[in-house]
Amino acid sequence: MAMNPLQNSETTEAEGNGAASAAALPKKPKWSKIKSAGTAQSPLLGALMFAPAVLYLALIIGGPFVLAVLYAFSDVRIGSTGMHYVGLENFRSIIQSPSFITSLKNSFIFTFFSQVIVIVGSTILAVALEKKFRGRGLVRFLILLPWVAPISLGAIGWKWILDSLYSVINWVLVAVHLYKPFSAPMWLGEPHLAMASVILVQSWRLLPFSTVIMLAGLTAIPKEIPEAAAIDGAGFWRTLFQVNIPMMLPIINVAVLFGIIFTFTDMTVVYILTQGGPFDSTQVLPSYAYFTGILGSDLAAGSAVSLFLVPLLVAIAYFMLRVAHRAEVV
Amino acid sequence: MRKLTGGKVGGKVLLWAILIVFVVALAFPFYWMVITTFKQNSDLYDLNSNPFIFNAKPTLDHLKFLFGQTMFVRWLENTALVGVIVVAVTLLLSIPAAYALTRLTGRWGQRLGVVIFLTYLIPPTLLFIPLSRVISILGLQDTIWSVAVVDPSFTVPFSIWLLMGFFKSIPRELEDAAMVDGLTRFGAFVKMVVPISTSGILTVVIFTFTLVTQEFVYALTFISTESNQMVGVGIPIFLIRGDVYYWGSLMAACLIASLPIAFLYNLFLDRFIAGFTVGAVKG
Amino acid sequence: MAVVQTRNLTKVFKQGEQGAVNDVNLEGHEGEFLVFLGPSGSGKTTLLRMIAGLETPTAGEILIGGRVVNDLSPRERRIAMVFQSYALYPHLTVYKNIAFPLKAQKVPKHTHKEKVGWAASLLGINHLLQRKPRELSGGERQRVALARAIVREPSVFLLDEPLSNLDAKLRASAREELERFHRRIGTTTIYVTHDQVEAMAMGDRIVVLHKGYVRQIGSPTEVYDDPADTFVATFLGSPPMNLIEDTEVIVGFRPEHFRVAEAITDTHKIPLKFRVENIEYLGADWILSGLLVGGRFDGKKAVSRLLFGHEFEIGKTYDFAVPERRLKFFDRNTEKKVEARTLAWQ
Secondary structure, three states: OOOOOOOOOHHHHHHHOHHHHHHHOOOOOOOOOOOOOOOOOOHHHHHHHHHHHHHHHHHHHHHHHHHHHHHHOEOOOOOOOOOOEOOOHHHHHHHHOHHHHHHHHHHHHHHHHHHHHHHHHHHHHHHHHHOOOOOHHHHHHHHHHHHHOOHHHHHHHHHHHOOOOOOHHHHHHHHOOOOOOOOOOOOOOOHHHHHHHHHHHHHHHHHHHHHHHHHHHHHOOOOHHHHHHHHHOOOHHHHHHHHHHHHHHHHHHHHHHHHHHHHHOOOHHHHHHOOOOOOOOOOOHHHHHHHHHHHOOOHHHHHHHHHOHHHHHHHHHHHHHHHHHHOOOO | OOOOOHHHHHHHHHHHHHHHHHHHHHHHHHHHHHHHHHOOHHHHOOOOOOOOOOOOOOOOHHHHHHHHHOOHHHHHHHHHHHHHHHHHHHHHHHHHHHHHHHHHOHHHHHHHHHHHHHHHHOOHHHHHHHHHHHHHHHOOOOOHHHHHHHOHHHHHHHHHHHHHHHHHOOOHHHHHHHHHOOOOHHHHHHHHHHHHOHHHHHHHHHHHHHHHHHOOHHHHHHOOOHHHOOHHHHHHHHOEEOOEEOHHHHHHHHHHHHHHHHHHHHHOHHHHHHHHHHHHHHO | OOOEEEEEEEEOOOOOOOOOEEEEEEEOOOOOEEEEEOOOOOOHHHHHHHHHOOOOOOEEEEEEOOEEOOOOOHHHHOEEEEOOOOOOOOOOOHHHHHHHHHHHOOOOHHHHHHHHHHHHHHOOOHHHOOOOHHHOOHHHHHHHHHHHHHOOOOOEEEEEOOOOOOOHHHHHHHHHHHHHHHHHHOOEEEEEEOOHHHHHHHOOEEEEEEOOEEEEEEOHHHHHHOOOEHHHHHHOOOOOOEEEEOOOEEEEEOHHHOEEHHHOOOOOEEEEEEEEEEEEEOOOOEEEEEEEEOOOOOOOEEEEEEOOOOOOOOOOEEEEEEEHHHOEEEEOOOOEEEOOOOOOOO
16 A cells, blocks of 8 residues: 555556556467457446436436536526526626625635645644544544535534524633623624634644545555654654655645635535625625525526536636646656 | 665554654544543533543443433434435435436436536525525424425435446446346346446445435424434534533434444445546546 | 673663564774674664664663764764655755755855765766765665765764665665775774675674574674574575574575585595585576485485586486585574584494
8 A cells, every 4th residue: 555656566557557468368269169359358238337327427417417517608587487598697797796706716725725735734633643642533523624524514503603692602701801701702793703714623624624634645655764863863843844745745735726616616614604794705606606696596697607616616626736737756 | 585775664654653743633522422421520621630530430421421312313314314314315316316327318418417416516505595595485493394394405426426437337238138128228227237236326325315314404404303413414413502512412413423434434435436437537 | 982881782672572682792893894684674774873873772771982872863873864765855856955965064054065965976966966866876876875974074974775665786885885984984893784795795893683583693604603692594695594593503604515425625524415406597597496305314304506517417416415514503493503412433
C-alpha cells in the first residue's frame, strides 16, 4: 500500500496498459474448452459490464443537465405546460440582480475561507494523529462525528449553539465578562458574523474527511525518507515542511479539489443556519438557485443561476489538475 | 534510559493541546445535543442558569415527544430503506463498471472513467431543478422512490473510482489461473475477484450509506409530505412548528439520527481508510 | 573518522519475546569496512539502526569515537546512512538532495555549491544534478545516495543492504564502485548484508549474526577458514560446508576440499568413498552431490566442488578424500568449534 516512489517496478507500468499485459499472457492451450472472452482484453464484455452505470448516469445526469440548459433559455415555471425560447433573457436579468451578484461573491468567499481553514486544520490534525498514542481510537471517533452525522442535523446543532438568545457560546462570553449580558454577538443575525458562522460550520463539517485524506497521504510516505532526513540533520519542523508536506502535495491537491467542488455546490449549511440571510449576506449560488427556482417557482431563472456553477467548476478543476500534473512527485 | 529533553516534553504538551482543541471543536456540538436532549424546558430556556449543568432534574420529555408526537421514527425508516436500496443499486452498477474499466477496456475505458468522474462537476444543486420535473413526470413525486432513484447519481462515480483502485491491486494472475482452471472471464470475476474485494465493497457500502443519509437538496425538493420525508430534511422542516423551535426534541432527533451511523462508520473506519488509500494512492 | 563500539547492546521489541539483538559486543577499527552478515531476522539491520540512532537500545551502550552516544539524536552522531531503498527525496533535484544535509545542519549557504560539486565529482554524477530521482537508474540512485551521505564528511558510514534493490547484473559493478569509493574516502564503514559473497568480497572484517547473537567476528579468511561454529561454517561458502554428525562431534569439510583422492597432494588425507547421485555443471565449476560409502560415515550426504567433472557418472562410486588439515570439528551439542581430533575413519 505504501508507495515506494523509487521502485522501478514494471507492474505499475503494465497495470494500466492492458495491451502490454495481453502480450505478456501465454497463448491459450489448444485443448482448452474455455469459453472465455479471450485472454486479451474483452471489449465486448467490458462494454456490457460498463453499460448499466453509463446508461444510468446518462439518464440521471446527462439528460437533466441538457434539460437545465434548455430551461435556462426558456420561460418555464413550476406548473407551466409549455416552454418558450427566450434567449439570454434569464441571464440578463440575473446578472443585473443584486442578489445574484451578492450570491456569486459570497460563494467565493464562503468556499475560499472554508477551504483554507480546512486544509490548514486537517494537515495539523493529521500530523498530530500520525503517531500512535493511547486513546487514539476514541479521538478518531470523536473527530469523525461532524463528517458522519447528516450535515443538516449538525447544522441544526450549531443553530442552537449560535442561537440569538440561548447561545452557549454567548453564555460563556458573558460569564467571563468579555461581553455584557444581552450585548453578546448575534452570530446568525449580523451579516459579517453570519458569514463567519456559515464558513466555520462548513469547515467544521469538512475537516474530518480532509483529515482522513491527509492521514492517508502522510502514512503513504515511506518511513525511510523521514529517517534519512533525521540522519541528515533535519529537525521536526524542517522534516515536516521540507519533506513530508511537499511529498503530500498530490493528495493535498485531491483534498482541495474535492473540498472546493463540494463547498461551492452545497447549500445545506446556509439553508439551515441562515436561509441566506440576513439580507442575502450569506446567500450562495446554490441556495439562491433553490429559492429562485423552487420557492420562487421560476424554474428557468433557477436553472440559469445554477448553470453558473458549471464553468466555474470546470475552470477550477482544470486548474487543479494542471497543478497536480506539474507537482508530480512520483 | 533516554532522558526526556525539554523539547520532547514541550512537544508532547503541544500535541495534546492541539488534540484537545480539535476534539472539543469537532465533538462539542454532539455533547451539547446530549445535554439539551435531557434538559427540562424550564432549565433550557432560563437565561440565568448555567447551561453546562442540570439545574433541574434530567427529563425524558423531549424524547417522548419526539417518538410519540412526531413522525421521527417514520423518517428513520424511510431513510434506512432508501439507504439500503441505493447501496444495492450502487453496488450493482459500480462493481461491474469498475472491473470493466480496470481490466477489460484499455485506453478508451480509462478515458471513460475520467469522464464518469467529471460528472461531479454537474452538481445536485444544478440538477435538482430539471430533475424535479422529471420526477413528477415519472409520477414519483413526493415518494421515497424519487430519492432512491436519483441518489446513485452521486454515489456511483465515487464508488467506481474506489473500486477501480481496489481491483487494480489484485494481481491478474489470479483470474488467469481461474480461467485456466475452466472459468469464463465473467465467472472468474464473480467467483474470484468479488470475494477478494470484500474490503473495498464494504468501504463502498459505508460510504454510500452515509452519503444517502447526508443528502439534502433532492429530498427537500422532491418530497413534500411529512410521512414520506427523509430524516435529514424532516427534522429541520417539520420539527419547527411555525417559528417555534422545539430545541429539546430537535437535539434529541439529531443525536439519535447521527450516533448509530457514527458507530457503524467507526467500526469500518480502518477498512475505509485502507480502501481510500488504495484508491487514492494508486489511482 | 571514528571507531564504533558497542557494549552489551540489546534490543527487545516485545517484552517476553526473543530479543532482536542480544548482548552484542564489538569494537570497530578506524577506517575499516566492517560487514554485519546474517540471514533475515538475524538482527543485523536492527543493530545498524541502533548505531544510527533510529532505534533505542533496550540495554547496553553505543560508543562513537570514544563517547557514549545513546542519548544523542542521529544528527548529533555525525553519521551518514544509505538505506536499502536509498530514500532519496523524490520531490527534490539531485543537487537539492545532496545539499539537504548541508541545509539541515545550517552549513553556510555559500559553501553549498562547492561541497555538492565535490561530492558529485567524487561519484561522477555531475551531469545528473538537475534531474529528479525518478529519472535515474538504480546505479545512479546509489551514487546520489552516497553523495548525499559523503557531503557532510561524516565520521561513520552506515549502509543497509544498498545492493539488494539492484538487478543481479548491476550488483557486481555497483559493488565494485562501493569498494573503490571506500578506498578513496577511507571513512569507517559499516555495511549490512545477507549476501555472504558481498561480505567476503568487501569486508575487512565480518560480524556474523544469527538470531540476534554474534557468532563470530573476524576477517574473511578467519570466518571462512576457521569458523567459530556450524552456523558460520555453513553460512559462508557456497555450496555450504559438509557437516557430518558423529558420536561426540560434528565433522566438517568444505566441498572444494573434498576431491578425488589421487588429486590431493597432502600426505595426511582422509579417504572417503563417494557415490555420486547428482551432477551439476555450472560452467566454471562442477557440483557433485551424493553419499559417502563405507567406513564411519557410511550413508551420509556430501557435496564436492570440482574444476573438472566430465568423467563422473551418476551411480558410480569413487575414491575421494579430504586433506586432514582441512577438517573442522564442532561440538555436537553446542555446535561450537573444538580442537581437532583423530578419529578412526574405517
